[in-house]
Amino acid sequence: MSSMQGRVVIVTGGFGALGSAVARKCSAAGATVAMLGRAPPSATLAAEFTGPHVLLSGVDLARLDDASKAIATVTARTARIDALINVAGGFRSETLEHGDVATWDLMFHMNLKTAVVASKAVLPYLLASGRGRIVNVGAGAAARAGAGMGAYTASKAGVERLTESLAAELGAHDITVNSILPGVIDTPQNRADMPDADVKRWVQPDAIADVVLFLVSDEARAVNGASVRVFGRG
Template identity: 40%
Template structure:
């Protein structure tokens, strides 16, 4: 799939899924504005990627902070004159506590990390894309959003809400040529997940590169007729 001449913002670019997605977008020909939180050495980080010369910008942004998020869209518009795609990869998991024992702060932490970031990122993308009447927004939910299970109240609620948020974006974006879709990965095969579950059967885990390929498709013109879709990935 080609993203030639497209400008794509990727949030959570330094997380478990982020590097594979950055590389896939670069290989597809996109200019990538990579959002990150915390200290990153830009030159060292860029050296990890093929095709990064002149095609990859690293921008600091806290996706939980309403005032910080627009910097990503602003950088894309100011430096490259356009914004074609936006991938919301920021998220995280905490669970294992039943509702009766769950602290409000723990519940809200999952909403902040998974839902607030998707909302603020999507809103910034929508506002930047609206004048050009073109764009693609892709959020990341989880297979765990499809059914509540014991000990996962905050995570499941947040990820389920991301699906409804994406469907709303698709409906509101249709008159402006803005598409919105959401992917629902199963367990992602990252070093962090391997370390947390050393004895797990990884037969159904999904590789970051496989998720990245789907994200590139949803950004591309090959998916121009696809919007409002929730796409499961992995088992």
């Protein structure tokens, strides 16, 4: 795969489990990485991403004014944006009977609106350069909801529809928009939540990051509007 040297990649939710793996992969390929999130990064992550990399916390990506300000801060330092990777998101499981209607708003804000807003904030920069990559993180689980999974899967299905519509809207440019649909990821949170699970069936963040790196590369120029299942061997 060609080098990402000189390329600038924005990773939303970059301080999280998958986001940090994606950021590491892009950095290792030569890219300058800008990581955006709400809570601050861990001290370890902050120490790892010094130099040209940009780490911005306190950014609520469901708010266009927050996102636009953050993108302007990034471009003031990097002068360009080549790719946006929308990793920010979250998970809740609750039945409609026992759950809160507000959970549906929460899931739509965390999973779908963050991708919509970050994409809208970045779009003028990609259109000005005439080239770019957007990769959204959906979820394999969005194909069919089980009990308690309504709000989460509906919001992640929305991420796939956003991917398709934006890919079609940008079809005239060398700007591609694709989604990855992970299965259960091997994260510290999932290990804590599911102590009896067979973790060998889970997909590693680093393996997902390899697929994301391909999708932001020049070689993926013919892939547009796709949703790629990334389940590992599970």
